[in-house]
Amino acid sequence: MSAAQPGSRWLLARAPVWRALAAAAPRLRRGRLSIDEAEQALDGYQSLARDLASARQQLPGNSVTLALESLYTSYHAALSRAPFRAGASLLQLFRSEIPEIVASLRTHLLWIVLLLALSAGAGWLLIATYPELVGLVASREQIDHVEHGELWTENLLNIAPSSILSVRILSNNVMVSVFAVCAGVLYGLGTAYLIALNGLMLGAMFAFTHQHGLDGELLRFVVAHGTVELSVICLAGAAGIALGESLIRPTLATRRESFQHCAGRVGKLLVPCALLLVGCGLIEGYVSPNPAVPFAARLAIGSAYFLFMLALLSGRLFGRGRR
Amino acid sequence: MEQGEFRIATATGVDAALAIAGPGVRSYAFVIDWHIRVLLAVAWYLAAALLINGSLATPVGKPAPPAFVFGALLPALAIYFLYHLILEAALRGITPGKRIAGVRIAARNGGVPSTGALLLRNLFRIVDSMPLLYVVGLATSLFTREHVRVGDLAAGTLLVWNDARPAATLERLATLSPDAQLAPAAIDVISDLLARWSELEPERRAALARALLLRLDPAPVIAPLEALSEAVLRERLERLLQAPRAAS
Numbered sequence: 001m002s003a004a005q006p007g008s009r010w011l012l013a014r015a016p017v018w019r020a021l022a023a024a025a026p027r028l029r030r031g032r033l034s035i036d037e038a039e040q041a042l043d044g045y046q047s048l049a050r051d052l053a054s055a056r057q058q059l060p061g062n063s064v065t066l067a068l069e070s071l072y073t074s075y076h077a078a079l080s081r082a083p084f085r086a087g088a089s090l091l092q093l094f095r096s097e098i099p100e101i102v103a104s105l106r107t108h109l110l111w112i113v114l115l116l117a118l119s120a121g122a123g124w125l126l127i128a129t130y131p132e133l134v135g136l137v138a139s140r141e142q143i144d145h146v147e148h149g150e151l152w153t154e155n156l157l158n159i160a161p162s163s164i165l166s167v168r169i170l171s172n173n174v175m176v177s178v179f180a181v182c183a184g185v186l187y188g189l190g191t192a193y194l195i196a197l198n199g200l201m202l203g204a205m206f207a208f209t210h211q212h213g214l215d216g217e218l219l220r221f222v223v224a225h226g227t228v229e230l231s232v233i234c235l236a237g238a239a240g241i242a243l244g245e246s247l248i249r250p251t252l253a254t255r256r257e258s259f260q261h262c263a264g265r266v267g268k269l270l271v272p273c274a275l276l277l278v279g280c281g282l283i284e285g286y287v288s289p290n291p292a293v294p295f296a297a298r299l300a301i302g303s304a305y306f307l308f309m310l311a312l313l314s315g316r317l318f319g320r321g322r323r
Numbered sequence: 324m325e326q327g328e329f330r331i332a333t334a335t336g337v338d339a340a341l342a343i344a345g346p347g348v349r350s351y352a353f354v355i356d357w358h359i360r361v362l363l364a365v366a367w368y369l370a371a372a373l374l375i376n377g378s379l380a381t382p383v384g385k386p387a388p389p390a391f392v393f394g395a396l397l398p399a400l401a402i403y404f405l406y407h408l409i410l411e412a413a414l415r416g417i418t419p420g421k422r423i424a425g426v427r428i429a430a431r432n433g434g435v436p437s438t439g440a441l442l443l444r445n446l447f448r449i450v451d452s453m454p455l456l457y458v459v460g461l462a463t464s465l466f467t468r469e470h471v472r473v474g475d476l477a478a479g480t481l482l483v484w485n486d487a488r489p490a491a492t493l494e495r496l497a498t499l500s501p502d503a504q505l506a507p508a509a510i511d512v513i514s515d516l517l518a519r520w521s522e523l524e525p526e527r528r529a530a531l532a533r534a535l536l537l538r539l540d541p542a543p544v545i546a547p548l549e550a551l552s553e554a555v556l557r558e559r560l561e562r563l564l565q566a567p568r569a570a571s
Contacts, residue, residue, distance in 0.1 A: 063515060
């Protein structure tokens with residue numbers, strides 16, 4: 001072996017610098033550096049880039065090269081990280097981003113509402129023409145209740161307390177919304193199927209209750225929570241369709257990039273959707289099954305909550321559009 | 324791009340690199356996490372049911388009382404379903420299973436993904452777990468170049484090897500004498516052997532130490548290497564790293 005090893009000399013001479021940079025890395029990852037510290041980190045990042053390039057060439061596969069790779073990546077990630085302030089980010093989400101996303105989904109929303117209306121019409125027609133098929137959309141218990149002249153929701157509060165009812169309903173609705181968005185990955189078909197199925201069941205149940213003169217009662221039950229609940233499911237459906245479209249007609253260089261970009265954008269819609277569904281669950285658990293609440297009050301709650309939803313989704317609730 | 328490596332373009336012109344973890348280690352981490360969350364959820368459910376009901380039996384044919392639903396059932400379900408999301412957000416892309424498997428979730432710039440990205444990644448488990456036993460997730464992680472599941476594709480995340488050694492490697496290097504004149508590869512091998520000394524079997528580490536000393540140590544042979552104890556062999560390796568070499 002030779003007496004002098006230039007590679008070793010360079011390695012050992014640079015070692016204290018790398019050790020200092022490695023020691024500073026955890027603090028850099030946590031953020032909140034002073035200006036001097038940030039400048040030092042930037043200098044360190046640049047010197048790491050030079051050293052890594054040399055190490056890759058001179059010492060490929062060496063553990064020091066691998067250590068430098070890792071250190072360099074952590075410096076890059078820390079320095080290229082976007083600034084984050086939770087409060088400001090949330091405000092921006094609700095004031096600017098959500099309204100913009102909703103506006104960009106207008107066409108998708110229109111198609112989804114049309115699909116829901118058409119499938120509801122189809123459901124009504126199906127049960128009106130073939131009443132015996134109601135078993136496809138309603139359980140035996142529901143059918144028995146209606147055939148005995150009362151809705152299955154009649155004694156709901158005697159079966160389960162409002163709090164449990166609310167949690168069960170809201171978790172189910174949130175799951176449906178999440179599924180409506182995620183099923184868009186099947187080129188939008190999963191979402192379309194889900195919305196069509198929901199519309200079909202809605203129409204069929206109204207037709208079935210209409211045959212027994214209970215459609216007014218069903219409307220009375222759903223009017224307080226139904227408008228927002230259906231709107232949110234349509235919104236989630238529109239997001240799912242947009243996700244499918246990003247795969248069918250990518251707007252970026254690759255389908256993966258287009259899908260990722262779209263998922264990151266429409267995924268934000270799930271935040272207000274989940275919040276609104278919590279409200280729907282509470283109304284459906286406490287107001288809708290309560291026979292003491294008159295129709296006018298239900299209508300008022302439903303309308304007010306719908307207006308609240310519009311204000312939330314348009315950003316007006318958070319000052320969007322104010323001078 | 325090398326096999327199993329994700330390159331990140333940087334402003335310096337020198338690419339950063341992440342070592343992509345494959346489907347095997349992904350499954351390994353998931354299985355560990357699945358067992359932990361099932362155990363936690365069941366433990367909570369049983370303990371809370373005992374406290375609230377006084378027995379493990381739940382009333383049959385009657386609706387469960389609110390105290391049981393909110394104290395036992397819902398928290399157990401929350402533990403099971405929110406385990407990944409909460410731990411990944413709190414532990415910067417790592418769960419106990421991932422820590423044991425030596426991997427972490429990374430954003431495409433190499434850093435910790437945002438909470439939004441982690442949320443999206445976990446919501447897409449609905450798709451990845453279809454039709455059963457994570458068939459979709461496993462298939463996509465087998466056949467995509469970056470070995471990612473649908474949730475990773477949506478959130479822009481990667482599962483990468485979490486190399487915890489760099490600080491220790493550089494720390495060890497900095498303690499060496501600047502005059503040491505061994506070749507970098509020799510420094511690497513000796514340092515690695517010393518770092519793994521306690522993990523290796525005594526006969527194996529002694530044999531490796533003798534082989535290295537025979538090739539690299541210029542010190543005069545006073546006693547045959549076979550006669551030296553483990554402690555002496557280790558000491559000579561450490562001295563070899565510290566001392567400047569005699570001119571050969």
